[in-house]
Amino acid sequence: MSEQPASAPKAPEGVDTEKPSAARIYDWYLGGTQNWAVDREFGRRVEQQWPLVRPGAKQNREFMNRTVRAALKAGIRQFIDLGSGVPTAGNVHEVIEAELDDDDRATVLYVDYEPVAVAHATLILEEEAATDWAGILQADMRDPKSVLHSPTTREFIDFGKPVCLLMMAVLHFVGPDDDPEGLVKVYRDALAPGSWLSISQMSEGDGDGPALEGLRWFVEQYRKTSNPVWMRDRDDIVPFFGGWPLLEPGIVHLPDWRPERELNAVEAEARPFAWCGVAEKP
Numbered sequence: 255m256s257e258q259p260a261s262a263p264k265a266p267e268g269v270d271t272e273k274p275s276a277a278r279i280y281d282w283y284l285g286g287t288q289n290w291a292v293d294r295e296f297g298r299r300v301e302q303q304w305p306l307v308r309p310g311a312k313q314n315r316e317f318m319n320r321t322v323r324a325a326l327k328a329g330i331r332q333f334i335d336l337g338s339g340v341p342t343a344g345n346v347h348e349v350i351e352a353e354l355d356d357d358d359r360a361t362v363l364y365v366d367y368e369p370v371a372v373a374h375a376t377l378i379l380e381e382e383a384a385t386d387w388a389g390i391l392q393a394d395m396r397d398p399k400s401v402l403h404s405p406t407t408r409e410f411i412d413f414g415k416p417v418c419l420l421m422m423a424v425l426h427f428v429g430p431d432d433d434p435e436g437l438v439k440v441y442r443d444a445l446a447p448g449s450w451l452s453i454s455q456m457s458e459g460d461g462d463g464p465a466l467e468g469l470r471w472f473v474e475q476y477r478k479t480s481n482p483v484w485m486r487d488r489d490d491i492v493p494f495f496g497g498w499p500l501l502e503p504g505i506v507h508l509p510d511w512r513p514e515r516e517l518n519a520v521e522a523e524a525r526p527f528a529w530c531g532v533a534e535k536p
């Protein structure tokens with residue numbers, strides 16, 4: 255194995271079509287179109303070696319959608335999505351639109367540091383006439399002050415009221431040198447009682463055999479990009495919630511958080527390779 259860096263590089267300053275980007279590759283995994291040849295080539299190679307990557311991405315997305323629906327049902331009307339990405343469908347504001355009546359309101363702040371993700375989110379919010387209640391901030395989530403104090407954030411989020419903070423498949427891009435526990439704490443501390451924190455994180459989990467070997471190959475490949483990844487075990491994820499009570503069913507694999515459908519055989523194989531959970535601030 256090559257030596258693992260301890261921190262991801264700084265945010266990219268512009269669109270780089272020469273290097274694959276996590277945001278655009280993930281879009282490709284989900285069947286989107288906001289990706290370049292270099293991303294597709296990378297994605298295809300990963301898929302060949304680790305065919306569970308696409309079912310895993312889908313399970314992550316479905317978990318996010320179930321969290322948003324549960325938060326809406328619990329009365330939360332503000333959402334912050336850190337590392338929101340470029341996915342084509344099932345974005346937070348789209349789930350809200352599908353769930354809420356016309357006279358019910360919610361707000362969304364998307365945050366990503368990848369320029370294509372930001373441009374794409376801007377476009378879909380404009381196309382869907384959602385810019386008065388949903389916005390995107392281009393920022394590095396490892397700099398929480400720049401996120402929490404941004405005028406864009408303040409336009410959409412009232413920190414005096416509960417927020418559902420989503421950290422979906424983004425903490426595995428935060429290396430040990432960026433103090434992930436301390437980072438998540440800054441965000442937790444900014445939230446009002448009744449807020450939710452929802453996290454998903456890739457992991458070697460309890461996987462084994464060729465599937466685990468495939469995941470390790472995946473980690474090696476990402477290590478060579480500007481978005482290296484760090485796997486974490488369940489025990490590493492518990493402290494991110496800062497002792498807040500976990501909502502049922504606690505920290506589980508993605509498809510096991512309040513499941514709404516059966517998995518096929520390949521999806522079941524992908525199950526061990528991520529953990530997720532949702533907690534509420536007392």
Ligand SMILES: C[S@@+](CC[C@H](N)C(=O)[O-])C[C@H]1O[C@@H](n2cnc3c(N)ncnc32)[C@H](O)[C@@H]1O
Nearest residue numbers: 277280337338339366367368394395422423427
């Ligand atoms: C795997 S995608 C996940 C997208 C979405 N959260 C989901 O779960 O469907 C990870 C996203 O996090 C973004 N990201 C990674 N590190 C980041 C950072 N330090 N600050 C902001 N965004 C970051 C990437 O650009 C990418 O869009």
